[in-house]
Amino acid sequence: MSNRLVSGTAAPRLSVNKTYKLYIGGAFPRSESGRVYEVADSKGAFLANAAHASRKDVRDAVVAARKGFAGWSGATAYNRGQVLYRVAEMLEGRREQFVAEVMAQEGLPIKRATALVEQTIDRWVWYAGWTDKIATVLGASNPVAGPYFSFTVPEPSGVIGILAPQESSLLGLVSVLAPVIATGNTAVLVSSRARPLSAMTLAEVLATSDLPAGVVNILTGSPVELAPWLASHADVNGLDLTGAPEILQPELERAAASTVKRVLHAPGTEPDWTQRPELRRLRTFIEHKTVWHPVGV
């Protein structure tokens, strides 16, 4: 990244720029395709080359997410909450880097960017606290008319493909990712095309927190190119279309139908991510399992 992002020192110094890669199965590979694309700031100046993920990268990411599912969904809710809180700690530690990236990508003044980063951290903490409450809030004990013990528990849907918001590079990103993994799903996320840098910095945070490899996989590149592969992939259980190109959405929904994926439809315009979230994002990618057993002696 250009030296404008490094806090100024007296002597001129050439900054060490970062090479942004993908995040798949806990590792940071370059795109299998070897392609990159240029990411510019809000004024058009060069920020970085981002990896341009391919169909093969999508497939690798889905394989990694499936591999991570058993462990993550099987972990205790308490443990998942601890891990997510640990991520919030790491986010806090990288505050300045996130502020710099949000400023550069979104063209915001420092005060506004700082507020967004702080809200992002708080949002992550909010979802960290949901891991061990969702079953209490959405589950049920069913008073059935018969000698049976019946209860309903929410469980994760599986591997979720997420098309991250195009505008909000960090707060929006975290607002769609955190609820998916808080409930025990694993994720393959395609970042904003024009503003992918915070996604990869978030990946570095995730990689160095205690989040198991494969729980979150992040791809940068073209949603137009990548989304159809996610939507039609038979081992993807859910699809969040929030950041999907509008023109593609009906086609993606049709593709998702072939395996009865759970689909979170895109709102008409990008939501105001600073608003307190509703439960819908937690609810869309869970299943309700009802268990029955006879009662008797």
Place this chain on the structure above:
Amino acid sequence: MPTFEYAPAPESRDLANLRPSYQMFVDGKFVDGTGRPLKTVNPATEEVLAEVATASPDDVDLAVRAARRAYDRVWGRMPGAERGKYLFRIARLIQERSRELAVLESLDNGKPIKEARDTDVPTAAAHFFHHAGWADKLDYAGYGPEPRPLGVAAQVIPWNFPLLMLAWKIAPALACGNTVVLKPAETTPLTALVFADICRQAELPPGVVNILPGAGDIGAALVAHPDVDKVAFTGSTEVGKEITRTLAGTGRRLTLELGGKAANIVFDDAPLDQAVEGIVNGIFFNQGHVCCAGSRLLVQESVAEELLAKLHTRIATLRVGDPLDKNTDVGAINSREQLDKIVELSDAGDAEGAQRWTSPCPLPDRGLFFAPTVFSEVQQSMRIAKEEIFGPVLSVLTFRTPDEAVAKANNTPYGLSAGVWTEKGSRILWAAQRLRAGVVWANTFNRFDPTAPFGGYRESGFGREGGRAGLEAYLDV
């Protein structure tokens, strides 16, 4: 074992108050549809029961408009407490007319009268009772204060539980303040039209409930209607996918209850006699026309031989025949088309090398019947282990370890239900956690209740029916 002969104990057909013709129900009135009338057939005799008016695409439009008007002017703005009272009325009227409904259901569907009488009709009434009480308590459903209804709901239901599926669809929709246009299955429209008469007796405002008999094309026209806000479908996975494609890009809400291929797992410490009863209920209840039927029996190898012997002995006692006979256990297959499908898949079982055992029970000379059948030595790759047969055909597979049982159970794109049989509580909970299915029955099978959410994982569909979770399908939350 001594055998007991049963004297015939037929329920009176007159109780059904069967009429020669039935009209569809739109905007509070019984009207002749402009579609081609259909003849509904008693599958036990293949005799025509009645002629039923059907809808055309124009009628679909009329019904949706009626539902929209009723929603805008009356039902959507009515206080929940008042809506609830209508639902309580409907529940009571179903109970009052339960005998008539049970006999009619048995005649039209072919299911044994004891199942229609003891399961379908009482459970349908229970669904209206349960949801009646929700109508003025939606604030407490956990979706925030003052949740809003969605509007007009298009509902398409299958032929296996005609009245019960209607109740599962209409009760929550009305409780939440929606109006409905419902299309019953082509082969089983009669109880839905008697239900329409119940709506008349309940003095339900015109247009709140509309019933449109017809075939698949009318269902397709209904779910595709641009003024419908919500679609609820129960039926095949294939049609469910097609509906999803139709609705793609419209933003309309959708819930699906689709097919299944449930595993019923029997561990070596299971109470075997109890398990036998559960297995029989799991696959032969309603002729196996149950989306959550326990059609794949997974038995631990060490008890497989013993269990299979017990199972054969027990199944041989099942009485197959006249659905109206109170002693009948297995009734008629609902349609010729469905019988052909069962025959085709069973033949595939033979061709692929499974071992077929057929109950020696006598079958009636006429009508659509299929003797209870068990395939053993079934491999996971066989069609009878993968495809939904939707008939009285059980496929038996074996396993050695609990992990293998769960892996085999989950080896399907479906995920509607599963069964577990073991005396070990910790193993039940372990298996219940790992099974990817919406309902897990442990040491029991095929239990339903309006307070217990029902619905699938994966390709068995999304959304729940019943309980608090079921309300989400009809609320804008």
